[in-house]
Amino acid sequence: MPTKTYYAKLDCLSTVATAENLSGEYYKSFCDFMSYLTASNVATLVSWNSGSGAVSGSFDTRTYWDGARPFNLGSHTLWRFNTSSTRNWEWYLYAQVVSGNLGAQRYAFNTPISGYNNSFDAPAGDQTNRGILIQAAVCFSGSSSFNPWNGSLSDGSGNASEGAGNGLIRWVSGANNRQLYVLPRSNDINGNTSTRKDNGICFPSVIGASTSPFRYHFIYDGDALFVATDQSNNNTYGFGYVGGFELRNALTASGIGESDFGFLLYAGPEGNAGSIIINTSFGDTAGTNSTTNGGIAVPIGNMTSGSKTAIPQSINNFLGSTYQPNTLTSTYDEFPVYVGSSEAGTAGYLGNMNSGLVRYVNNLQSHDMKDDFSRAIVGGTTTLTDNKMSIPWTGSIAIGVGTSRTGSNYTWTTNYG
Amino acid sequence: MATKTYYAKLNCLSNPVNKENIANEQYKNICDFMSYLTGSGVADLVSWNSGSGAVSGSFDTRTYWDGARPFGLGSHSVWRMKANAGRPWDWYLYLQLVSGSATVAAQTFNQPIVNYNQANFVGSSQYRGVLVQTATCFSGATSFNPWNGTISDGNSTAANPRWVPGALDRTMYVFPRSNDLGGSHTTSRNNSVAATTAQISVTNQALSHYIYDGDSLYTCSDWNFSRGADMRYYGTFDLNPSLSGSGIGGGTKGFIMYTGYSATNTFFTDTVFGDTGGTAFDPQGGIGVPIGIMVSGSRGGILQTISNFIGTTYEPNQALGKFDEFPVYVGVSETPHFGFLGTIDMFRGIIGAQTYTTTQDLSRFVLGGNTTVSDRKITLPWTGSFAPGYVGSPREGYTYTWTKDYG
Numbered sequence: 001m002p003t004k005t006y007y008a009k010l011d012c013l014s015t016v017a018t019a020e021n022l023s024g025e026y027y028k029s030f031c032d033f034m035s036y037l038t039a040s041n042v043a044t045l046v047s048w049n050s051g052s053g054a055v056s057g058s059f060d061t062r063t064y065w066d067g068a069r070p071f072n073l074g075s076h077t078l079w080r081f082n083t084s085s086t087r088n089w090e091w092y093l094y095a096q097v098v099s100g101n102l103g104a105q106r107y108a109f110n111t112p113i114s115g116y117n118n119s120f121d122a123p124a125g126d127q128t129n130r131g132i133l134i135q136a137a138v139c140f141s142g143s144s145s146f147n148p149w150n151g152s153l154s155d156g157s158g159n160a161s162e163g164a165g166n167g168l169i170r171w172v173s174g175a176n177n178r179q180l181y182v183l184p185r186s187n188d189i190n191g192n193t194s195t196r197k198d199n200g201i202c203f204p205s206v207i208g209a210s211t212s213p214f215r216y217h218f219i220y221d222g223d224a225l226f227v228a229t230d231q232s233n234n235n236t237y238g239f240g241y242v243g244g245f246e247l248r249n250a251l252t253a254s255g256i257g258e259s260d261f262g263f264l265l266y267a268g269p270e271g272n273a274g275s276i277i278i279n280t281s282f283g284d285t286a287g288t289n290s291t292t293n294g295g296i297a298v299p300i301g302n303m304t305s306g307s308k309t310a311i312p313q314s315i316n317n318f319l320g321s322t323y324q325p326n327t328l329t330s331t332y333d334e335f336p337v338y339v340g341s342s343e344a345g346t347a348g349y350l351g352n353m354n355s356g357l358v359r360y361v362n363n364l365q366s367h368d369m370k371d372d373f374s375r376a377i378v379g380g381t382t383t384l385t386d387n388k389m390s391i392p393w394t395g396s397i398a399i400g401v402g403t404s405r406t407g408s409n410y411t412w413t414t415n416y417g
Numbered sequence: 418m419a420t421k422t423y424y425a426k427l428n429c430l431s432n433p434v435n436k437e438n439i440a441n442e443q444y445k446n447i448c449d450f451m452s453y454l455t456g457s458g459v460a461d462l463v464s465w466n467s468g469s470g471a472v473s474g475s476f477d478t479r480t481y482w483d484g485a486r487p488f489g490l491g492s493h494s495v496w497r498m499k500a501n502a503g504r505p506w507d508w509y510l511y512l513q514l515v516s517g518s519a520t521v522a523a524q525t526f527n528q529p530i531v532n533y534n535q536a537n538f539v540g541s542s543q544y545r546g547v548l549v550q551t552a553t554c555f556s557g558a559t560s561f562n563p564w565n566g567t568i569s570d571g572n573s574t575a576a577n578p579r580w581v582p583g584a585l586d587r588t589m590y591v592f593p594r595s596n597d598l599g600g601s602h603t604t605s606r607n608n609s610v611a612a613t614t615a616q617i618s619v620t621n622q623a624l625s626h627y628i629y630d631g632d633s634l635y636t637c638s639d640w641n642f643s644r645g646a647d648m649r650y651y652g653t654f655d656l657n658p659s660l661s662g663s664g665i666g667g668g669t670k671g672f673i674m675y676t677g678y679s680a681t682n683t684f685f686t687d688t689v690f691g692d693t694g695g696t697a698f699d700p701q702g703g704i705g706v707p708i709g710i711m712v713s714g715s716r717g718g719i720l721q722t723i724s725n726f727i728g729t730t731y732e733p734n735q736a737l738g739k740f741d742e743f744p745v746y747v748g749v750s751e752t753p754h755f756g757f758l759g760t761i762d763m764f765r766g767i768i769g770a771q772t773y774t775t776t777q778d779l780s781r782f783v784l785g786g787n788t789t790v791s792d793r794k795i796t797l798p799w800t801g802s803f804a805p806g807y808v809g810s811p812r813e814g815y816t817y818t819w820t821k822d823y824g
Contacts, residue, residue, distance in 0.1 A: 249824065251737075279725050301736050308736075315746055316721040317687050318757040326756025328709045328749050329660065333757050340726055341736050348734030349726040349741055417659060 001355050002086070003415040006392045007040055007220045009033040010410060011402025013233065014214040016065070020073075020099070022214050023130030023207045024065035025405050026229070027075065027097040030132065031062065033218040034079050036409050042222060044080040047153045051075030051097065064405065073099050078149055084222045087244050089145035089257035091138040093225070094170075095203070098133050130207040133200035135187070136242045136265050137171045138297070141178040143257045148172055148180050171197045179256075181307045183242070183265035185295025186287025188306030199287040201294065204229055204238035205269030215400070217378075217407070219392055221357045223261060226391060228378045231270055235366040235400070237378045238270040239389060241358060245339060247298065247351040254300055262351055264310065264339060265294035272380035274387040276312050276360075278319075281342040283309040296339060302346045311342035313349070314360050314387075321385045324363040334359035334375075334390045356416035359390040367400045369393065374414065392416065419503065420822040423798045424457055426450040426627040428805060429814030433482070437516075439623055440545035441482040442812050443613045444492065444514040447547065447636065448479065450627040451496050451510075453816050459631060461497040463564060464573035468492025468514060473571070481812065490516050493573065495564050504632050504653060506560035506666035508553040511579075512612060515548050549612035550596070551651045551674050552580045553705070554589040558666045563589050578606040590715040592651075592674035594703025594751075595695025597714030608695040610676045610702065612649060613638045624807060625814070626784075628798055630763050632670065635797060637784060642807065644772045645787040647678035648764075648795070654747045656706065656759040663708050671758060673718060673747060674702035682793040683786040684720060684766075689750045691717040704747060710754055719750035721757075722766045722793075729791045732769035740770050742781070742796050764795040773805045780821065798823065 009032065014025040037043035048059055051072030063069050076096035083090055139148035148171045171187070173180035186192050186199045193199040204227060207214070216229040224243030230236060244261035247254065255261045266282055268291060276292075283295030296310035297303065314335050317323065325332045337358055340349040366379035366388060376399040379388035393399065394410040402408065426449065431442040454460035465476055468489025476494075480486050493513035500507050554563035561583060565576040580596070582589040595601050595608045602608035613623070613636070624639040624646075633652025639645060653670040656663065664670045677700030679685050684700070691703025704718035705711060723743050725731065733740045742765035748757040772785040772794060779801045785794035799805065800817040 250741075298736065301738055303736050311725075313724040313726050315757070316724050318721050318746060318748055323748060323750075323755045323757060326758075327754045328706070328711060328756045328758065330709065333657075335757075338723055338726065340731060340734075342730075344735075346736040347731045348736040349723070349731060349743075350736060 001416060003413060004221050004356055005411060005413040006222075007037055007042065008392070008394060008410045009036065009218045009407045010394060011397070011399060012216050012405055012407030013402050014405045015212060017212045019130040019207050021065045022212060023097050023132065024070060026207070026214065026216060027071055027095070027132055028062065028064050029216070029405060029407060030095060030218065031071070031077060032406070033409070034077065035060070037220055040411065042082055042084070042220065044082060046078040046080050046092070046147065046149065047151065048077040049075055071097060073097060078151070080147065081243060083145070086259070087223050087257075087261050088143055088259055089138060089140050090147070091136060091243060091263060092147065092149060093242060094135040094137075094149075094200070096133050096200070097130070099130055131202040131205070134203040134242070135170070135182060135184070135200050136263070137180065137182045138256060138263050139171075139173050139178055139180045140257050141175070145257055146174060146178060148174065148182075169196055179299055179304060181263055181297035183263070183283070183295045183297065183307055184287055184293050185283035185307045185309055186285055188295075190306075191285045192287055194306075201265075201267050202269075203227060204240040204267040205231065207231065215402075217391070217399075219357065221354055221392070224264070224354050224357055226357050228389075228391065229270065235379070235382050236270045237275070237366065237380060238272075239266065239268055239276055239378075239380070241266040241353055245351050245353050246355060248349065251298070251300065251350065254298070256297070256299060262296060262298035263307070264296050264353065266292065266310070266312075267294055268292040268380075270380055273383065275378075275380040275389050276337060278312055278314055278387065281309050281311045283307070285309070296341055296350065298350055303341065308341040308346050309343040310339055313338040313340070319360050319362050319387060321363045324361070332361055332364055334361055336360070356392060360387050361390045362387050364388055369399060373398065375416070420820060421630050422818060422820045424454055424459065424629045425798070425800060425817045426453060426814050427800060427817065428810040429625040429627075429812055430622070430807060430810035431625070431812050432622045434622070436545045438482045440514060440547060440613070441487060443623060443625060443638065444488055444512065444547045445479065445481050446625060446813065447512060447612065447627060448488070448494060449813065450816070451494070452477070454629055457818060459499055459501070459629070461499060463495040463497050463509070463562065464566065464568045465494040465571060466492055466569070466573040467571050476570070488514055490514060495566070495573065497562065498634070498652065500560065501631055503668070504666070504670055505558055505668050506553060506555050507562070508551060508652065508672060509562065509564060510634070510651060511550040511552070511564075511609075513548045513609075516545050547612040548609040549649070549651070550579070550592060550609045552589065552591040553665065553672050554580075554582050554587050555666055556584070556587040560666060561587060563591070575607070578604060580606045588707050588712055590672050590705030592672075592691070592703050592705075592715060593695055593701050594691030594715045594717055595693055597703070599714070600693045601695050610674070612636065613640070613647070624810070626805070628763070630798065633763050635763055643787070644785070645680060646772075646784050648676070648684060648784070650675045650761070650764065654704070654759045654761050657757070660706075660708065660758065663706070665705070665707060671704055671706035671747070672715070673704045673761075675718070675720070676701045679786045681786060681789070683784065683795050684745070684793075686720050686722055689717040689719055691715065691751075693717075693751075704749060704758070706758060711749065716749050716754060717751035719748050721746045721748065727766050727768050727793065729769055732767070740767055742767055745795075764797050766793055767796050768793045770794060775799060775804055779804065781823070
């Protein structure tokens with residue numbers, strides 16, 4: 001595994017007791033993290049909208065909900081993740097803070113994913129719910145990549161979300177010889193929203209009316225973004241992964257832009273036993289699955305036609321309480337999160353989530369850490385024998401002790417082996 | 418994966434319609450292959466015995482059963498698999514041609530494995546076969562010959578115990594695992610496993626292959642032309658990168674023996690190989706790595722694969738339009754020690770492909786426990802110049818050497 005630079009905003013804790021303010025804080029913290037990436041030259045703000053009824057002002061002057069210039073409902077941002085030394089293609093992330101209200105703010109996103117997180121019955125149609133919806137897209141031809149956003153490019157003052165209004169396609173390739181992938185998978189060929197490419201998913205889950213306090217972490221490894229959110233601050237997390245994933249050795253240079261990376265989106269709410277659930281598909285064509293969603297894209301074979309439903313796997317029972325900890329080495333093994341397509345016609349193993357960014361562990365507790373604070377454990381549950389995720393950590397603070405909604409920003413460079 | 422030189426004796430077809438002669442031909446073939454390795458500079462003959470009633474003569478003049486100087490029952494040979502640049506330690510292979518008789522031939526080997534092939538191999542003269550042990554002995558980066566028998570050209574005998582470390586500060590592993598600490602045969606270190614499936618019926622035939630990659634020896638025998646082969650793997654596995662430098666001799670490899678026949682999935686996953694009693698048949702063997710408690714001796718091993726990607730839903734890989742070959746992972750699995758340790762280099766898991774299917778360039782071939790396409794099989798290196806199978810193969814097969822990086 002290569003040495004990488006990691007960027008993180010860790011241990012943000014929101015303690016406001018309304019869904020509106022929680023989602024507002026979460027969105028503000030996310031935007032602050034993206035601004036941190038922008039200042040670090042690994043991302044760029046392409047376009048944004050301050051939201052319904054927001055006080056005017058530049059992006060950098062935006063405040064939390066209790067300040068002078070908060071983002072309001074419907075606010076959205078479009079970010080470009082710049083190319084890196086190993087990834088010669090850009091990818092784009094659209095994020096929007098929404099309510100379940102069917103009025104203007106919600107309408108701005110057209111058709112968010114429905115049925116997301118069963119217990120809340122989706123943002124759509126229930127205005128007590130809040131969330132951050134996202135889409136991710138990439139557009140390329142050979143080794144060149146392009147911005148596929150079809151809305152206006154506006155700096156906060158205009159309605160950039162819809163371009164020329166409702167009914168237009170949100171993402172376009174712009175030329176016949178370009179390849180476009182829009183995740184979640186329902187936005188691509190044979191998906192329910194393939195025409196307008198307007199489906200989004202919660203990143204990673206709906207914020208209900210009484211979910212406070214709320215702890216969350218953002219980590220970017222230069223190629224992919226990983227998000228962990230604990231909606232009740234009880235050590236149970238939902239997870240989001242979006243960006244490049246490492247192709248298996250046999251597919252080197254067969255990835256997007258003829259690189260070694262494919263494109264992946266995963267999102268699942270907290271409470272999933274096994275965290276990123278092994279052998280459970282994510283990215284349904286209808287775009288309504290609430291337990292796991294997202295999809296996978298690689299320009300190989302039939303997958304050149306669009307993104308596909310994906311599935312994670314791991315090594316069989318070595319990832320289990322019988323073999324963890326490894327009693328020979330007296331340490332816990334970390335295993336790759338293997339991913340492939342699980343959609344008929346393209347089903348097969350393709351690679352793994354970036355190996356330094358996220359790994360499977362077992363028989364560890366959420367918020368356990370390596371003794372040098374270089375990695376932290378986050379789980380969908382607190383059941384010891386459920387699989388959990390090992391993620392990079394800064395090396396200087398413990399997880400779960402932060403008390404600020406702003407969290408703390410860190411950048412470090414390491415090789416996680 | 419590194420570029421390696423492969424040595425093979427392929428497509429050896431024994432069809433003498435006599436269990437004694439089939440076993441004899443298999444022993445002759447593996448000895449010939451070992452001589453081929455010796456001639457290639459990667460192995461040495463340490464000691465040997467021509468067997469009961471054999472006509473005298475050098476090792477190189479030994480013939481098949483129908484020649485002038487066949488190996489007799491009880492014949493055995495000790496081989497050193499020489500260290501190389503990537504493996505700074507020798508390991509040893511003991512082979513013996515036996516019958517199930519409790520008299521001279523079997524007794525020479527002391528106590529062969531019991532309960533072999535669902536019956537008692539010891540004491541039943543209707544059985545024939547080739548038995549095997551493997552061993553290694555080392556201290557730091559230096560390895561030693563642990564064979565405790567006589568070093569003789571034609572008259573080697575075993576001692577009791579059969580293998581000894583020779584000094585207090587050396588670590589020794591003897592496979593099958595039952596010969597090491599906590600095993601039923603740790604005193605005499607005389608338990609073994611079958612290097613080929615026991616020959617029982619007078620009508621059995623066998624198609625055998627032998628492949629050595631410079632570190633590990635793979636042998637198999639399709640013993641009744643069913644296209645369902647047993648598998649035997651002796652030698653090394655690659656340790657996890659995190660354990661690099663913790664292997665035998667301070668290197669990157671551990672020691673492994675895996676033997677078994679799985680009619681359904683070719684090799685067993687999630688099933689311990691190398692029981693302390695030394696009585697299990699499928700699978701058998703063990704693993705040894707000088708880490709933690711395993712410095713005291715070998716332990717039971719276990720194989721795993723990537724979860725459901727190696728299944729008919731995902732194979733052939735529809736995104737790629739071809740079959741995947743999956744790593745076979747190795748770990749220790751003996752109370753109270755359990756853990757993932759590394760990966761086997763030479764063979765890989767596959768599903769959805771038929772036995773004896775090859776890659777288009779004939780560089781790898783598929784071997785299975787049966788011919789059911791949806792059952793798991795393995796892929797192995799192949800020479801690149803002819804197809805595996807039954808047609809036109811002599812009992813001595815064909816020998817090849819080639820160099821390749823299998824990626």
